[in-house]
Amino acid sequence: MNFSEALNSGLFFQLVPWIVFFPVIGLLINMIFGGKMSEKAVGTVASLASGLAFVVAVLLAYSLSATHGEVHRIFLAEWIHIGDLKLNWTFRVDTLSTVMMLVVSGVGTLIHIYAIGYMHEDVRFHDDIKRFRRFFVFLNLFIAMMMILVSGDSYLMLFVGWEGVGLCSFLLIGFWYDFDIIGRKSTANAEAGKKAFIANRVGDFGFLLAIFTTFWHFGSLQFDTVFAQAGHQPATVITAITLFMLIGVTGKSAQVPLYVWLPDAMAGPTPVSALIHAATMVTAGVYLVTRSAPLYSTVPNAQYIVAMVGAVTALFAATIAVGQYDIKKVLAYSTISQLGFMVAAVGTGAYVAGIFHLAAHAFFKALLFLSAGSIILGMERGHHHLAHGHDDADAHHEEEVFDPGDMRNMGNLRKQMPVTFWLYMAGTLALAGIFPFAGFWSKDEILLDAKLHAEHFPGVYWLLAIAAFLTAFYMGRQIWMVFFGEERTEVAKHAQESPPVMTVPLMFLAAGAVLGGLMNLPFAGFHNLTHWLSHTLGELESLPLNLTVAGVSTVLALIAIYISWLIYGKNPLKAGQIDPLKKPLGFIFTGMENKWFVDEGYGVVFIQPFEKLAKFLSIDLDWNFWHDWFHESVIFAGFKGLARFLSDPIDMGIINAIADKLADWTKRSSESLGRLQNGFVRSYALSVLLGVVAILGYLLFK
Amino acid sequence: MVPVTYYVALSAVLFTIGALGVLIRRNALIIFMSIELMLNAANLAFVAFASVNGILDGQIFVFFIMTVAAAEVAVGLALIVAIFRTKKSIDVDQINMLKG
Numbered sequence: 001m002n003f004s005e006a007l008n009s010g011l012f013f014q015l016v017p018w019i020v021f022f023p024v025i026g027l028l029i030n031m032i033f034g035g036k037m038s039e040k041a042v043g044t045v046a047s048l049a050s051g052l053a054f055v056v057a058v059l060l061a062y063s064l065s066a067t068h069g070e071v072h073r074i075f076l077a078e079w080i081h082i083g084d085l086k087l088n089w090t091f092r093v094d095t096l097s098t099v100m101m102l103v104v105s106g107v108g109t110l111i112h113i114y115a116i117g118y119m120h121e122d123v124r125f126h127d128d129i130k131r132f133r134r135f136f137v138f139l140n141l142f143i144a145m146m147m148i149l150v151s152g153d154s155y156l157m158l159f160v161g162w163e164g165v166g167l168c169s170f171l172l173i174g175f176w177y178d179f180d181i182i183g184r185k186s187t188a189n190a191e192a193g194k195k196a197f198i199a200n201r202v203g204d205f206g207f208l209l210a211i212f213t214t215f216w217h218f219g220s221l222q223f224d225t226v227f228a229q230a231g232h233q234p235a236t237v238i239t240a241i242t243l244f245m246l247i248g249v250t251g252k253s254a255q256v257p258l259y260v261w262l263p264d265a266m267a268g269p270t271p272v273s274a275l276i277h278a279a280t281m282v283t284a285g286v287y288l289v290t291r292s293a294p295l296y297s298t299v300p301n302a303q304y305i306v307a308m309v310g311a312v313t314a315l316f317a318a319t320i321a322v323g324q325y326d327i328k329k330v331l332a333y334s335t336i337s338q339l340g341f342m343v344a345a346v347g348t349g350a351y352v353a354g355i356f357h358l359a360a361h362a363f364f365k366a367l368l369f370l371s372a373g374s375i376i377l378g379m380e381r382g383h384h385h386l387a388h389g390h391d392d393a394d395a396h397h398e399e400e401v402f403d404p405g406d407m408r409n410m411g412n413l414r415k416q417m418p419v420t421f422w423l424y425m426a427g428t429l430a431l432a433g434i435f436p437f438a439g440f441w442s443k444d445e446i447l448l449d450a451k452l453h454a455e456h457f458p459g460v461y462w463l464l465a466i467a468a469f470l471t472a473f474y475m476g477r478q479i480w481m482v483f484f485g486e487e488r489t490e491v492a493k494h495a496q497e498s499p500p501v502m503t504v505p506l507m508f509l510a511a512g513a514v515l516g517g518l519m520n521l522p523f524a525g526f527h528n529l530t531h532w533l534s535h536t537l538g539e540l541e542s543l544p545l546n547l548t549v550a551g552v553s554t555v556l557a558l559i560a561i562y563i564s565w566l567i568y569g570k571n572p573l574k575a576g577q578i579d580p581l582k583k584p585l586g587f588i589f590t591g592m593e594n595k596w597f598v599d600e601g602y603g604v605v606f607i608q609p610f611e612k613l614a615k616f617l618s619i620d621l622d623w624n625f626w627h628d629w630f631h632e633s634v635i636f637a638g639f640k641g642l643a644r645f646l647s648d649p650i651d652m653g654i655i656n657a658i659a660d661k662l663a664d665w666t667k668r669s670s671e672s673l674g675r676l677q678n679g680f681v682r683s684y685a686l687s688v689l690l691g692v693v694a695i696l697g698y699l700l701f702k
Numbered sequence: 703m704v705p706v707t708y709y710v711a712l713s714a715v716l717f718t719i720g721a722l723g724v725l726i727r728r729n730a731l732i733i734f735m736s737i738e739l740m741l742n743a744a745n746l747a748f749v750a751f752a753s754v755n756g757i758l759d760g761q762i763f764v765f766f767i768m769t770v771a772a773a774e775v776a777v778g779l780a781l782i783v784a785i786f787r788t789k790k791s792i793d794v795d796q797i798n799m800l801k802g
Contacts, residue, residue, distance in 0.1 A: 677800065677801060682726075686725055
């Protein structure tokens with residue numbers, strides 16, 4: 001059988017478990033033998049593992065198109081069979097899951113390769129070379145878990161992946177758990193990981209409730225069985241399920257109100273930010289809503305809530321991004337904002353637009369993050385270079401305060417890092433939605449859908465349009481601050497370009513950012529993604545290009561970039577100068593700068609009462625009541641009293657006294673009897689005589 | 703014919719003397735002799751009653767007693783000699799090592 005026959009016969013579908021097995025094998029090899037392998041070997045094994053998963057995903061996609069997009073379920077093993085609950089470890093290959101597999105493994109592989117270069121330097125700047133291997137083990141574990149998430153055939157299997165990626169996210173955010181984000185010794189990174197994990201737990205709790213409700217009413221967790229009944233169930237039930245699911249989505253996909261963990265997640269190494277917290281894991285929520293489209297489609301009210309959550313998040317996060325100074329924090333809020341676009345899209349029922357933006361965003365946001373990582377390392381190199389010029393004490397002092405990620409420390413980096421500059425520009429233009437970059441097509445499709453369904457989803461379009469304007473503005477601000485103007489620190493003057501192992505994967509991503517629009521051009525015959533996904537999502541309308549919407553968003557983006565040039569480009573920021581927006585915007589900018597005090601607000605509303613409750617429970621209830629009063633006073637003292645009662649009056653007073661008296665009496669009687677035996681034989685004789693007399697007397701006188 | 707009462711009275715007197723001798727005297731040899739006196743008082747009573755009643759049992763029993771007494775003398779004297787050798791005295795009041 002030759003290759004094309006294998007494609008057509010669907011033989012390659014049997015390969016689908018290997019999208020999980022390859023990364024698992026990779027991580028096992030690195031875990032067991034990695035200690036004796038060189039850094040290059042460790043990185044190669046991990047990248048190969050991810051790359052092979054990509055190859056499998058490509059084969060699956062080809063097979064799928066050869067078999068006209070039919071769903072294929074590949075049974076691997078029985079999993080849970082309890083009562084009515086019958087779950088198998090079954091992989092689902094359909095057009096939607098394949099898109100996700102391609103994005104995850106494709107972007108993932110490029111990031112693996114990039115990470116070989118990045119981590120090589122990162123572990124040296126942190127002075128802990130041994131952690132290099134651990135990073136790739138975690139990264140492969142993440143790919144495996146993400147693959148389970150997107151390829152599962154039931155909600156529970158999806159949930160396994162959902163939790164698995166959450167774990168990897170936690171592990172990787174806290175990767176430098178004994179440092180803070182600038183590299184000082186601290187527990188800040190570990191706390192960021194904890195925060196992400198806990199915020200996600202809140203969401204997962206909602207998702208779990210959705211799963212339980214689903215099983216309660218549908219009697220199954222398998223996707224097709226559930227969706228087949230979607231029309232026959234009461235709307236309230238489905239509304240409940242979809243809204244519980246939305247809680248899960250707000251956690252994993254960083255939507256209002258659970259988005260707060262994502263900015264802190266930037267504590268992880270930059271490849272992690274790119275892979276997990278921009279390109280793949282955070283899109284799991286979008287995937288979940290799209291996967292559950294048959295449920296959402298039956299309840300417009302829930303859809304509107306989803307759309308509004310997304311739209312509000314998109315705008316809210318965009319305003320915060322305007323006021324940030326950390327290069328990665330800007331991108332983090334931008335990611336939240338873009339995820340808001342996707343969630344709003346799938347909320348309005350524009351599933352294709354959502355997935356399209358997901359895929360395009362995976363390219364350009366991964367590109368932006370990795371370029372930002374390249375910039376940060378470039379700054380680190382410059383800093384390192386300078387530190388060697390000074391004497392040690394001086395260098396150490398500087399090391400403690402220098403933040404390589406702060407944009408106020410940069411400036412004019414396009415001179416020192418030209419390759420990174422051009423890559424970053426590609427990502428920026430794609431994110432800002434400039435024709436003809438990927439972001440233009442995908443964002444326009446979302447805006448168009450929101451506009452067309454404005455009567456059902458009022459307000460969504462305007463929120464998204466303003467968010468899109470702000471997106472272009474903060475990206476423009478970033479570009480002017482980082483790459484133009486003057487070097488605001490000595491370090492920026494000595495920044496160095498990154499090696500090819502880092503820049504080459506970025507070029508692939510840049511190609512995706514530039515050409516990603518080809519996936520779904522809004523012209524007849526080019527609706528590839530729409531056509532592809534319609535195999536899974538049912539008949540979908542293919543929207544033509546709407547010149548008004550496209551024109552408005554393009555003009556808005558250009559205006560935003562022009563304004564950013566006026567503010568940050570025309571008169572570049574000087575060293576130590578405060579942000580020029582601060583004066584005209586006043587307290588609004590203070591709000592943006594400080595993330596609208598959401599963390600502080602959560603602190604007051606949730607965390608402090610919770611800490612008080614925890615303190616009350618631990619100190620008053622557990623320690624004072626249970627430990628001090630109940631255990632000490634009631635149980636311990638009671639037991640002591642009982643023991644004393646048993647020991648003193650009962651044991652000592654009665655049992656022991658009997659034995660003592662017995663011994664005493666025996667002793668005393670023996671003493672008095674012993675006195676009789678005085679050793680004088682004559683007294684014995686006298687006794688005998690007296691006895692005889694007594695006996696005789698008795699016999700005689702009785 | 704001497705009435706039997708006399709014999710019995712003599713026997714009683716002898717026995718009393720013997721008993722008093724055992725109780726009062728401290729010299730082991732004297733005590734020993736007093737014991738012999740009591741034994742012979744008993745012998746006398748046996749013999750007297752046997753002749754009155756015409757039964758030989760009493761006469762025979764006396765022989766037994768004399769035999770036992772002879773054996774007792776042999777053992778007793780040996781003991782006394784042994785005690786004397788260690789204690790250089792045969793005062794029974796000084797021999798009280800078995801006091802309780």
